[in-house]
Amino acid sequence: MQTCSKCNAQSADTSAQCKSCNADLSIYSTTAVALKNFTGNSRVRNIRLVVSGNACPVCATYEGTYAKDAVPGLPIEGCSNPEGCHCFYEPMLTELYP
Ligand SMILES: [Zn+2]
Ligand SMILES: [Zn+2]
Numbered sequence: 001m002q003t004c005s006k007c008n009a010q011s012a013d014t015s016a017q018c019k020s021c022n023a024d025l026s027i028y029s030t031t032a033v034a035l036k037n038f039t040g041n042s043r044v045r046n047i048r049l050v051v052s053g054n055a056c057p058v059c060a061t062y063e064g065t066y067a068k069d070a071v072p073g074l075p076i077e078g079c080s081n082p083e084g085c086h087c088f089y090e091p092m093l094t095e096l097y098p
Pocket of ligand 2 (some may be wrong): 009055058059060081084
């Protein structure tokens with residue numbers, strides 16, 4: 001499932017565009033926007049790909065911490081969860097106690 005950051009409508013993982021406002025989901029999905037913010041933030045050292053508890057086996061293999069330039073795109077290609085991919089990104093900060 002992809003959520004549009006512009007209008008909050010949900011579209012299927014396979015949709016390239018928001019079904020409500022036609023925004024390009026490779027740029028404007030909430031996960032794509034989050035990834036862009038994290039990669040552009042100098043305080044973010046690495047990016048963690050978090051899978052939900054009921055993630056499919058495909059997604060589970062992607063769980064882990066990645067360098068900013070090596071983060072897999074979301075939704076995970078080949079996700080077999082019937083409700084769609086629920087993976088998300090989490091920033092790993094350089095300083096935990098600024
Ligand atoms: Zn939209
Ligand atoms: Zn999956």
